[in-house]
Amino acid sequence: MAEKVVNQEMIKPENLVYQKTKVLNDNVMHYCPGCGHGTAHRIIAEVIEEMDIQSEIIGIAPVGCSVLMYNYFNVDMQEAAHGRAPAVGTAVKRLLPEKFVFTYQGDGDLAAIGTAETIHACNRGENITMFFINNGIYGMTGGQMAPTTLEGMKSSTSPYGRDIPMMGNPLKMTELVAQLPGTCYVTRQAVHDPSHVRKTKKAVRKALEYQKKNMGTSFIEIVSNCNSGWKMAPVEANNWMVENMFPFFPLGDLKVPEEK
Amino acid sequence: MAKVKGTIVVDIEKCKGCEICVTACPTSVISMSVEVNGKGYPYAYLNDPDGCTGCSNCAIVCPDGVITVYRQKIG
Amino acid sequence: MEEYKLMKGNEAIAEAAIRAGTDGYFGYPITPQSEVMEYLMAEKPHERTGMVVLQAESEVASINMLYGGAAAGKKVFTSSSSPGVSLMQEGISYIAGAELPCLIVNVARGGPGLGTIQPGQADYFQATKGGGHGDYNLIVLAPASVQEMADFVSLSYDLAFKYRNPVMILSDGAIGQMMEKVKFKEQEPRMKTPPDWATVGKPADRGPNIITSLDLDPARQERFNHKLQEKYKKIREKEILFEEIDCEDADYAFVAYGTSARICQKSMQLAREEGIKVGLFRPITLWPFPYEQVTRLSKKIKGMLSVELSAGQMVEDVRLAVEGKIKVHHYGRMGGMIPTPEEIVLALKKQIIGG
Incomplete structure (x- = not known):
């Protein structure tokens, strides 16, 4: 490991306060600099480590930028067809009900091609945890318009901005699944700054705890950036996200289980 | 009151130079290098050995998990 | 029992x-x-x-x-x-x-x-x-x-x-x-x-099991294809499975599977009553198709009629097996229609024996 070390004398195991979780391996992630996927992966992995469920969890990867996420997680994983992770996860959980199952999908995967699978898994109340990374664009295929692309937002297939009469409205999937009786916990979070990362991590923990208690589908949207697709530097993209994405996709809990 | 002092270790070759840690640092002690790593990215480094409190903000926002944080009480 | x-x-x-x-x-x-x-x-x-x-x-x-x-x-x-x-x-x-x-x-x-x-x-x-x-x-x-x-x-x-x-x-x-x-x-x-x-969940003593059909490295993907x-x-x-019925003395054969094979058994009986020696070759595995077995049979007989509830699909595999050595035709009904045993015998006479 090449490093520029300052305060060498402090680097002792007893002083260690933060290091990357062992539930992620050492492969360099293929994501663009500053991409929220990496942070989202890491906090899911940290919660898996903290709950000590690494040997009991199966992850379902999507098609999209995070298609290769199984290259980074030290857990058993399956790679689903585009949009079908909730169907795949449904079967895994029903056949291995004592194990934990999570799906991880982007906006194109979860809210366009996989809308039916998303809604029906949530409506049946499949006892799985679904992560929904919403960056308002198709990142992997080169920045095309997504179901969540904002009005007026430019993409390679809405080069003059999303025109609602012509291209339809952006879809608030999280609000939609919050209406369904099968979901127990529905929340929208972000991972662009330390306080939001901490909040999101708490949400991930809650979601997996609810799964442990067989409470139904837990659904976490993470509003994220796409520096390449948005054609912005990472920090600039995060600022743009705060100013433009959050008003339309407001952060916070949409549904929380009643405390017993 | 005991003062805390911290330091970070950046895995330079895995840093992609996104600068999100720079904005997350409450004491503004992280800078980007002038030279680049093997991938061609400038990388984050601690520019002030006395300014880091070991709060871990930089590490928890790092998308690539390249920052390790140490913290020690002094005095 | x-x-x-x-x-x-x-x-x-x-x-x-x-x-x-x-x-x-x-x-x-x-x-x-x-x-x-x-x-x-x-x-x-x-x-x-x-x-x-x-x-x-x-x-x-x-x-x-x-x-x-x-x-x-x-x-x-x-x-x-x-x-x-x-x-x-x-x-x-x-x-x-x-x-x-x-x-x-x-x-x-x-x-x-x-x-x-x-x-x-x-x-x-x-x-x-x-x-x-x-x-x-x-x-x-x-x-x-x-x-x-x-x-x-x-x-x-x-x-x-x-x-x-x-x-x-x-x-x-x-x-x-x-x-x-x-x-x-x-x-x-x-x-x-x-x-x-x-x-099923990764125990500590092994690495993660990954189920995927993706490999972005074309050389590796090709190796996987090999x-x-x-x-x-x-x-x-x-793993080839098939059934031959009354093929030993046959001059002709029906090739048929599933429902068509059942109808062909009656057609065989009708044809044999008329003195036409017909057998039935029934592929049980459609993939792998019993090419060699059809080839072997084709060397003993004069013609084959592939009977299918379609416009003629399996007949292409029968023709591949026969390699043009004997006459091969298709007879079928489509879109939910089912042929009678008599019309299959008629088709055998017209398309294979007399054709």
């Missing part, structure tokens, strides 16, 4: 699946195979064996549930009919590409499009030549009786797990709906130990 039961083909598949130790069924209703899930739901296999039965939101979801269940190392199956199986093709390609064992039952009907709900055999190409994208093959079994509907379930699982490959039972609406006597095997226990490749082709070669060498 257990007694015979009188059952529909679709029900026999369902009962046989419970007894074969199936872990999960995922399906979506479509005529003429809806009795499969209806029977399963009524039988409460979750109480009998712990088997999961789930009515999915679509065939697309069903096949992807199969992917997930199979990747968890479980014995899983789905059933559908032609339009539904078309919807499943993407998922089947992924299952083949991820080398997952499972059973897909197609109780085929007339097409194309929504077609009809009556029996058809026009899905032969789809079943045997890939169906979805990429170079892959399913093992395809064609039952010709309710008994075979039942027997082929455990055979399918054996082949699926032996080769880590999806298996299809290609039946049709006639065999699915008809009632016949059937004898079932004893209840097999469900699998206790998952295969070592299954994604590996698949090696597997298919082995299946071709070892």
Whole structure:
């Protein structure tokens, strides 16, 4: 490991306060600099480590930028067809009900091609945890318009901005699944700054705890950036996200289980 | 009151130079290098050995998990 | 010893699946195979064996549930009919590409499009030549009786797990709906130990199991394709099943599977009453197709008539096997129509004997 070390004398195991979780391996992630996927992966992995469920969890990867996420997680994983992770996860959980199952999908995967699978898994109340990374664009295929692309937002297939009469409205999937009786916990979070990362991590923990208690589908949207697709530097993209994405996709809990 | 002092270790070759840690640092002690790593990215480094409190903000926002944080009480 | 039961083909598949130790069924209703899930739901296999039965939101979801269940190392199956199986093709390609064992039952009907709900055999190409994208093959079994509907379930699982490959039972609406006597095997226990490749949660003493059909490195993807082709070669060498009826003294042969093979047996009898010596060659595995066996038969006879409920699909494989050495023609009815034994004899006379 090449490093520029300052305060060498402090680097002792007893002083260690933060290091990357062992539930992620050492492969360099293929994501663009500053991409929220990496942070989202890491906090899911940290919660898996903290709950000590690494040997009991199966992850379902999507098609999209995070298609290769199984290259980074030290857990058993399956790679689903585009949009079908909730169907795949449904079967895994029903056949291995004592194990934990999570799906991880982007906006194109979860809210366009996989809308039916998303809604029906949530409506049946499949006892799985679904992560929904919403960056308002198709990142992997080169920045095309997504179901969540904002009005007026430019993409390679809405080069003059999303025109609602012509291209339809952006879809608030999280609000939609919050209406369904099968979901127990529905929340929208972000991972662009330390306080939001901490909040999101708490949400991930809650979601997996609810799964442990067989409470139904837990659904976490993470509003994220796409520096390449948005054609912005990472920090600039995060600022743009705060100013433009959050008003339309407001952060916070949409549904929380009643405390017993 | 005991003062805390911290330091970070950046895995330079895995840093992609996104600068999100720079904005997350409450004491503004992280800078980007002038030279680049093997991938061609400038990388984050601690520019002030006395300014880091070991709060871990930089590490928890790092998308690539390249920052390790140490913290020690002094005095 | 257990007694015979009188059952529909679709029900026999369902009962046989419970007894074969199936872990999960995922399906979506479509005529003429809806009795499969209806029977399963009524039988409460979750109480009998712990088997999961789930009515999915679509065939697309069903096949992807199969992917997930199979990747968890479980014995899983789905059933559908032609339009539904078309919807499943993407998922089947992924299952083949991820080398997952499972059973897909197609109780085929007339097409194309929504077609009809009556029996058809026009899905032969789809079943045997890939169906979805990429170079892959399913093992395809064609039952010709309710008994075979039942027997082929455990055979399918054996082949699926032996080769880590999806298996299809290609039946049709006639065999699915008809009632016949059937004898079932004893209840097999469900699998206790998952295969070592299954994604069941990573214990500390091994690395993660990954089930995927993706490899962005073309050289590796090509190597994987070679590996698949090696597997298919082995299946071709070892797993061909067929039946020959009255071929020893035959001058001609019908080549037919499933419902068509049943009708052809009556046609044989009618033809032999007229002094025409006809045999029946019935492929049981449609993939791998018994090319060599058809070639061998072709050397002893003067002509073959491929009888199918389609515009002529299997006849192409028969012609490949015969290599132009004798006359090969197709006779069939389409879109849910079924030929009478008499019209098949007439076709033999016109197209093969007199033609």
